[in-house]
Amino acid sequence: MTTWVPLEANPELFNAWASALxxxxxxxxxxDIFGLDPELxxxxxxxxxxxxxxFPLSPKIEAARQARETCLAQDDxxxxxQTIGNACGTxxxxxxxxxxxxxxxxxxxxxxAHLLSQARSVPAEARPDVLVQCEALRNAHATxxxxxxxxxxxxxxxxxxxxxxxxxxxxxxxxxxxxxxxxRGPIVRLPHIEADELLPKAAAYIQxxxxxxxxxxxxxxxxxxxxxV
Numbered sequence: 066m067t068t069w070v071p072l073e074a075n076p077e078l079f080n081a082w083a084s085a086l087x088x089x090x091x092x093x094x095x096x097d098i099f100g101l102d103p104e105l106x107x108x109x110x111x112x113x114x115x116x117x118x119x120f121p122l123s124p125k126i127e128a129a130r131q132a133r134e135t136c137l138a139q140d141d142x143x144x145x146x147q148t149i150g151n152a153c154g155t156x157x158x159x160x161x162x163x164x165x166x167x168x169x170x171x172x173x174x175x176x177x178a179h180l181l182s183q184a185r186s187v188p189a190e191a192r193p194d195v196l197v198q199c200e201a202l203r204n205a206h207a208t209x210x211x212x213x214x215x216x217x218x219x220x221x222x223x224x225x226x227x228x229x230x231x232x233x234x235x236x237x238x239x240x241x242x243x244x245x246x247x248x249r250g251p252i253v254r255l256p257h258i259e260a261d262e263l264l265p266k267a268a269a270y271i272q273x274x275x276x277x278x279x280x281x282x283x284x285x286x287x288x289x290x291x292x293x294v
Contacts, residue, residue, distance in 0.1 A: 067197060069206055071226070072154030073213030074119045074286035079158060082209045086201060087175025091293055093167035098287035101268045113264040115161035115290040116231040119154075120275050121282045123225075129278035138241050138251035140234045143185055147245025148193040155206045156196075157228035160243035161290045164232045176201035189250065226284060231267040233258055240266055264289060 072078070076095035084090045093114065099105045120126060143163040145156050162168055163181050171178050180199050184192045196202060229244040231254070240255035240263070254274075258266045268287070276285060 066148065066150055068150030069152050069155070069203075070210035071151040072206065072210050072228075074117075074154075074228075074288060075213060076288050078209045078212055079117075079288065081212070082155075082158060082205050083162065083177075085205045085208070086180075087172045087177035088162060088167065089170040089172055092170040093162075093165075093290060094293045096289045096291055098264075098268070098289050101272050101287075103265075106264055106268055109264060109289050110291045110294040111264070112261060113289045113291045114165035114167050114232070116264060116267040116271075117157050117161055117228060117288040117290070118231065118271055118275065119226055119228050119284075119286040119288075120271075121225055121279070121284045122227050123279045123282050125279035126275060126282070129274065133274065135247075135249070136253040137249055138234065138237075138239065138253050140236050140239070140241070140251070142232075142234070142241060142243070142251045143181065144189055144243055144251050145184065145192045145196065145245050146189060146248070149196060152196070152206065153228040153245060154209075155202065156245040157230045157243075160230040160245075161232065164230075164241070164243065165290060167290055176205075231263070231270070233260065233263045240270065 076097050079095040080090050096109055098109055145159055147156050184195050232241050234241050238257040239253045240258050242252045242254050254270055
């Protein structure tokens, strides 16, 4: 199996990754979410188009995830199964951009525009090959992984942290969880939220179903994809 060096949860690095591939970060960019209290959520620029969650793959959290009833999203969402080891950061970034208004800020004739177009033209099971064969994506990931503020693990290390993305479906208004490790595709977590509720609803869901599942864990990190300020 192909393995990459994992990405650090860092909005500055994510913006560099996105800009290098073709997102106009003067229109949409990634921002830290410093906490889940209302006053801290209010500090995040809006409107928020996606929420990235980095969480520990602890037995308690994994058990809680498996126990929750899942309803597959029927929406026209772009989902990437993860077959590349430690690529969850890049896949989370792709999920956030491709399934939100930020996709409109992907500049034409860029690597990201070509990748998303190609991925939409093939079934989900063929999309991992699109990622593996995209040299620009591989280079952007490697560059970003090398620039973290902490020492990056080796590509072959067994990493116990994982990125997923939450977006709001444009067609149904559902809160959708996108996880490349889920074998069946995008999952509906809430049947309907208002257009301006993505951040508070996703934060509440994460607090209730991830953080509360294993209160001893502290390695959670949230990053928003929002309109640029």
